[in-house]
Amino acid sequence: MSPRLSIRAVFYKDDKILLCKHHDDRGFWYITPGGGVEHGETLEDAFHREIKEEVGLQAEMGKVLCIRDLISDRQPTPYLPEHFHQVEIFVEGINPVFAYDAHNMDPAQIGYEWVKLDDLPKLLFFPSSLVDIFQYKKFSDIYLGHKL
Template sequence: MNPRLSVRAVFYCQNHILLCKHQDDRGFWYITPGGGVEHGETLEEAFHRELMEELGIQAEMGDVLCIRDLITDRSPTPYLPDHFHQLEVFVEGIKPNFIAQASNLDPAQIGYEWVHLDKLDNILFFPKELVSVFQNRDFSTIYQGHKL
């Protein structure tokens, strides 16, 4: 199996970050907007498609902030498939413009929310290993690797 490539958008407004809100048997949980890059699709095309599907917004794609490996064989995760390997490219989202309703929500997604950065420690946020990176907006280490 090859790793899945994913693009994730990071939008900040003052001391808040824009997150997709989900609900399942764990309660509410949050992730940055984005998802898988399809075959033949550029990273930027996937960025724009995922934002329309999950949030109904158009935005500019900024610089790459960081890259993370997610490998469930090294750190079993109950809500992800066995042998799952995803390479996540987090990019800066610029000038979000809410123009439409979300067209294709992810499973368990119930909407989106601007979350205060101080609250990331108190909510079920993924990737939890990078909470301090997002809170401090410190992307000085571009490759985050696989964190246990």
């Protein structure tokens, strides 16, 4: 089974980050907007489609901030399918404009919100092992390896 390729958008405004808000049996949890790249779709096409679907945004795709592997067999969790392997490319989102209604949110997604960076460690945020990197914008290493 091949790894799934995912593009994730990172938007900062003042002292906040834009996150998709989800709810399930764990309570509320948060991730950056984004998702899987479809066959024949460029990373930039997927970036634009995903932010439009999940948060109703129109924006420019900026530079790559970091890349991580997510491999469920290395750290099993009941929330990821067995043998799941996803390569996530986190990119900077530039000049966001809320131009659409979010119209194709993920199943557990209940909305989105601008979250204060100081509050990030208090939330159930994924990838949890990268909270410091996102909170303090410390994207010094492009490839971060396998991180949950």
